[in-house]
Amino acid sequence: MANEAKPRACELGDRMQYGGRGQEVQIEHFRSYVAKPPAPSGRAVIVIHDIYGWQLPNTRYIADMLAANGYVAVCPDFYVGKDPWGPTSDWSKFQEWLEDRQATGINREVDAVLRYLKEECGANRVGSVGFCWGGVAAHHLALHYPEIKAGVSVYGIIRDREDRFELKSPVLFIFAEKDVVVPLEQVNVLEARLKEKCTVDYRVKIFPDQSHGFVHRKREDINPADKPHIQEARSDMLNWLNKYM
Template identity: 60%
Template sequence: MANEARPCPCDIGDRFEYGELGHEVRVEHFKAYISNPTASTEKAVILIHDIYGWQLPNTRYMADMLAANGYIAICPDFYVGQEPWKPSDDWSTFNEWLKSRDARKINKETDAILKYLKQQYNAKRIGVIGFCWGGVAVHHLMMMYPELKAGVSVYGKCKMQDRYNLLNPTFFIFGEKDEVIPLEQVSSLKQHCKVDYEVKVYPGQTHGFVHRKRDDINPQDKLYIEEARKDLLNWLNKYI
């Protein structure tokens, strides 16, 4: 388990500088970052940020990567104006901070995003990807929204009491050396998933490796970063 003094080791992985390609929009009562593909499409992906929030350059990079692969990609501010976690914050206050940011209480914003994508972009097939806090949100949404055709949860902490009655295909990405998600938690997914799903554990990888670790840290890590990104794209391509 993670050290109690640092209950979510999300400082692992670089928060790199990135010049985003998309733009910000307002969707009802909150903002979102959206990146569009060059060709017209009816496919879209909702990208759910981690504890560092919707403005993290790394997360916007992932949205742009999705757009480059043919998806309308939108990353909403699911904290709705509340401050995201900052690297300088005191980890002893993390659990208290998290209480007002429940990853399972995002239905209002999700409804607004789905409406926006359908009305503004004529999106007909929509999926969802989430990282860390957002990975937990994906667990929730894939049990609540049948219109989400596919989900990818990237190092989202499992709740052992959940039955994981997923409504549509969901892909679960974990790092072998993730300190906050013991691998035994993954067994609850394998026991209860009824739809098509996949659980993949990437050797030697820590929390944040898919979207926050620089590709050039070491060659072995780079291989798994690239593999995970290809895997999540392949999952979306298969089901959306």
């Protein structure tokens, strides 16, 4: 993530091959993965990828899960054709790589996705879900896009802006107790300041014994002890979206 010299990101998620049930489409100047529900619902979710990019099978798995629960799920390439981070990338160059991939610099793409969802998918209620880098982006959208009705930021927060506690739409923040990328000290500050500053609904939830990347691991059966936490976090995500959308 943006504030760490060497983040331990979602390669800890026991990746496996997953082709996805949706399709890749062009939305204005970038590609996106789109998964649609069995029947139109008027509801959609912008799924915001982590540093491994829009083609990561884990993220497409989550998009398909959202579609199965009644949402059009669109996962745009927010790097707009630039290379995502890779499993063998040199962590000493992470900050240099990140310079032109800021999670708070995606407004042009978000605006295009909102147009697409309204004009092409008939969506009249839109939420967002983001992981790691995408969690920072989901936090950003909650500060600047009141038309996005609900957000879920999964192990990602904005840490360096004064207005970061003044949410315009409800947000569920999901964190892992043993996350070295977003340590509990920062989570505690977030929760305390939201209590002081925030005027909309929010929730901060910490999952015990979990590490960064746990929510969008696909092979949850690899670690049976983690499976209940993964399932609970995904249920929390769906319940939050359903509540406000």
